Amino acid sequence: MTNCxxxxxxxxxxxxxxxxxxxxxxxxxHLASCANCRQQVEGLKEIDPLMRRVLQHRLSIAQxxxxxxxxxxxxxxxxxxxxTLAAAGILLVVGMRSTQETPAPSATVQxxxxxxxxxxxxxxxxxxxxxxxxxxxxLLDGTPVKPASQPQLDNPAANGPEFMITEATGYxxxxxxxxxxxxxxxxxxxxxxxxxxNLEQLxxxxxxxxxxxxxxxxxxxxxxxxxxxxxxxxxxGSKLLGAxxxxxxxxxxxxxxxxxxxxSDPAGVARIKSELGQLGIR
Amino acid sequence: MNRAQAQAGVTEADFESAARESRSFLMQIAxxxxxxxxxxxxxxxxxxxxxxxxxxxxxxxxxxxxxxxxIVVRVAINHHRSLSRRLKRWVFFGDFEIDPEGGxxxxxxxxxxxxxxxxxxxDMNKHxxxxxxxxxxxxxxxxxxxLTIPEIAEILEIPPGTVKSRIxxxxxxxxxxxxxxRKRR
Numbered sequence: 271m272t273n274c275x276x277x278x279x280x281x282x283x284x285x286x287x288x289x290x291x292x293x294x295x296x297x298x299x300h301l302a303s304c305a306n307c308r309q310q311v312e313g314l315k316e317i318d319p320l321m322r323r324v325l326q327h328r329l330s331i332a333q334x335x336x337x338x339x340x341x342x343x344x345x346x347x348x349x350x351x352x353x354t355l356a357a358a359g360i361l362l363v364v365g366m367r368s369t370q371e372t373p374a375p376s377a378t379v380q381x382x383x384x385x386x387x388x389x390x391x392x393x394x395x396x397x398x399x400x401x402x403x404x405x406x407x408x409l410l411d412g413t414p415v416k417p418a419s420q421p422q423l424d425n426p427a428a429n430g431p432e433f434m435i436t437e438a439t440g441y442x443x444x445x446x447x448x449x450x451x452x453x454x455x456x457x458x459x460x461x462x463x464x465x466x467x468n469l470e471q472l473x474x475x476x477x478x479x480x481x482x483x484x485x486x487x488x489x490x491x492x493x494x495x496x497x498x499x500x501x502x503x504x505x506x507g508s509k510l511l512g513a514x515x516x517x518x519x520x521x522x523x524x525x526x527x528x529x530x531x532x533x534s535d536p537a538g539v540a541r542i543k544s545e546l547g548q549l550g551i552r
Numbered sequence: 553m554n555r556a557q558a559q560a561g562v563t564e565a566d567f568e569s570a571a572r573e574s575r576s577f578l579m580q581i582a583x584x585x586x587x588x589x590x591x592x593x594x595x596x597x598x599x600x601x602x603x604x605x606x607x608x609x610x611x612x613x614x615x616x617x618x619x620x621x622x623i624v625v626r627v628a629i630n631h632h633r634s635l636s637r638r639l640k641r642w643v644f645f646g647d648f649e650i651d652p653e654g655g656x657x658x659x660x661x662x663x664x665x666x667x668x669x670x671x672x673x674x675d676m677n678k679h680x681x682x683x684x685x686x687x688x689x690x691x692x693x694x695x696x697x698x699l700t701i702p703e704i705a706e707i708l709e710i711p712p713g714t715v716k717s718r719i720x721x722x723x724x725x726x727x728x729x730x731x732x733x734r735k736r737r
Contacts, residue, residue, distance in 0.1 A: 285723075286716035313731075317723040318694065324676050325695040328589035329580065336593035 273300045277307050285314065333480035337447070434508035435487055442506055445525045452482040452549055453521040454542065456533040457505075457513045460493050465516045465533035466500075472542060473500040481523075482551050489515065520545055562616065567607050571600050574617040577696075581621045581707070584692035585628035587681055595631055599623040614706055621707040629685060679729045687722035690715050 277300050283289040289297055301308050433445045445453070454476075456469040466486070473484045477500075485501040487510060495502055511519045511527055520529035520542060529545050531538035562570075571578075578599065582592035603610075603620050610619055680688060693704045701719075705712040 281724075282717060282720050285720040286713060288713075313727050314720075314723045317691075317726055320676055321680075321691055321695040323673065324680050325580070325583060325692055327673055327677065328583045328592075328680075328692075332579065332583050332589040332592035335590035 274304060274307055277301070277304075278310075281311070281314075284311075330478050330480045337451070337483060430507040430509055432509055433511050434506040435503040435510075436506045437503055443503070445521065448483050448521070449525060450523050451480075452523055452546070452551060454482060454484045454518065454546075455487050455503075455510075455513075456518040457510055457515050458486045458488055458495075458498075458502075458533075459490070459515050460495065462516045462534060466498055468533050468536075468539045469518070470499045472539065475543075476546055476551055479551050482546065487513075518542065522549070562607050562610055562612075564604070564607070567604055567616075570616045571603070571620070574620060577617060578620055578624055580696045581624045581693065582628060584696060585625045585685075585689050586631065587628075587685075587688075591628070591631055595624060595627050598631075599627045602627065618703065618706050622709065625689065625707060675730065675733060676726075679726055679733075682729070683722055683725060687718050687725060690718045691722035691726070694719055 277297060280289055280293060280297055283293075284297055301311060431444065435443050437443060454472065456465055458466050458469065469484070469486055476482055477484050485503055486495075486498065487503050487505055488495060489505050491504055511521070511530075513519050513530065516532055516534055518529075518531060518533045518538065519527055522528045528549075529541060531541065533539070575596065578596050579592055582595040582599070583589050586592050586595055599620060603623050610616065680692070683691070690704050690708060693699055693707070694701070701712050701715050705715045708715065710718075
């Protein structure tokens, strides 16, 4: 057995702190003289810091999933049950159909003629314009129809809640959803490119930290936000803590607004970074 | 809570306070134990419910957080097998699912603080997810801040020597997996 093979056979004992005495001395002296074996041992030692990073990465995914999944548990259970029942129903129907015999074709029977009563002229006149209502389908020339704006949801209602947004999946989130985490959001519109860019930079810098939730809120769903590299939610008739377009709010883990200002302003961004630093967010 | 208190019987209030204090720790144990990190929150919830229901069975022969961690590990092992969980995952988490073959994660938050390219972190994640439970769990638990080999041994209910051995073979498999991938490129 060469020294390299011997070292390979003792690797487990070395890493389990079971190599002692002469064996440990032989192991270390060979390690000092053999670059290949040294590389092998170093490679194994390098796994530990990588695992710490993997754990942090997985933790951030877990926290993000928990946050995204913040809707009431009962609702989720009900939905799961509904999905199970629906699947069972489909299976049942398919099973029954396959067992049913195909009925023999009957003699030619004409269905009874249905007489459609003629509509009075005044009704026809009223119903005619409805054919031009845009229902969200593409027109024949391929032009997509813009979704209808939802003023009752997009704009803050006078008696609306302080903060209520809708995620892309349709779930509603309030300040209670983010309790225990620091919340930073900016109200954006496509025209405010500087504000969007600053928010993207903040998300790049701090978004991986599970203790902070960073996202953009848009007031109008029909606006084009393609290419925005920050999670985008929509206002749901709330006052957004008084934030206007281009403004941000930094809310602490208890739901109190810690900082507010203009997102396009570099000084405002610097204040956010400083405040996040003070709150221990890196 | 000390051992004497525990042996005298843990009240619901004691349990609640211990559960609150240990929640972040239990979350890390769940992330280390679960094949897929998106299940961690559910695993902790279920483990705490089971712990609460079975608190009378706590004998006080180990710290309460270790006892809860053992439940977390058991729930994590069973979690993936449950049909209803799979259905729920399918219904709610389709976008988060890690594909062991492709190794892609639909949602992948930026990770600049770690200075590891996203691709290599995804590779690592994929290889870690593919490790058998017996290697993955101790290897990831060793990365939990402040968790020692004797504590991991207590949680996994195996001797410390076995923990060290499994950590060694986990490292070896991971290193070999990453090297073979590098060579294929």
